[in-house]
Amino acid sequence: MDKDIFIKNCFNMVGLLRDKFNIDQEVKIRDIPSSYFMILDVIDHETVITVTELAEHLGISQSNCSRSVNKLVLKGLIDKKEYMDDRRVYDLTLSKKGKGIINENNERIHQEIIEKMELYGEKELLH
Template sequence: MEQRDRLIEIIGEMQRDLLPSLIRAHSEDDLRLVHAVLLRVIAHQPVSTVGEIAEALGRSRSRTSRLIDQLVNRGLVARGEDGADRRIRRVRLTEEGRALLRRIDGMRVDAQLRLWEHLDDDERATVFRAMELLAAAAKRMKQEAEE
């Protein structure tokens, strides 16, 4: 098996093993994956238009608009007029949306930390160094995408 294929397999195994605890923790929020991703996109682009969000998601404007409507109905995002151009509708997170993302982040960190507890000191040092390398690679990847 090639290294790339084994890496894909390992990542899949980790996700499958950690997912049940995240799903149980999310059950009170009843949040679909597409909604969670949408909230992340809006959080990353704090005052966005539907078109900007649709482009970031790789979805149509109409589908994105329907998804945003669902989040508006739940009180997680709000739509409002642009101060400079009233024809433009801006989308932003509400405080409830920000609180939900903080809870999701906390659950993910907790799951990772519980996993960390199952490593011995040598394994932790190895994984820590690997995480530093991945973080540096992610930064380089982001910088290249922004150029």
């Protein structure tokens, strides 16, 4: 089985793979907490999302989500665009810097999973 194809197919199940191999404990980029990576990852997959939708998706309060989003905006990782009709609502998108960090993180996770896979047989990986 081609490991690169396997990893690409499994990227939809990254959460399970991260748990199995303790990836989050081993892969850290730029001292950004994993909770922030979850926010960046959701925005990356949704392309455009509001704070309310993001909070619902993550299962956290809107106020906590807003605080985290504001910190990520200050770090230059998220762009906020105000709705014309309602200034309280913002579309959230990844900034170029945020997209770069997500891509860098995904590549590091990809490499870490490949290294871990080499320690296991195919049968062990599928169970």
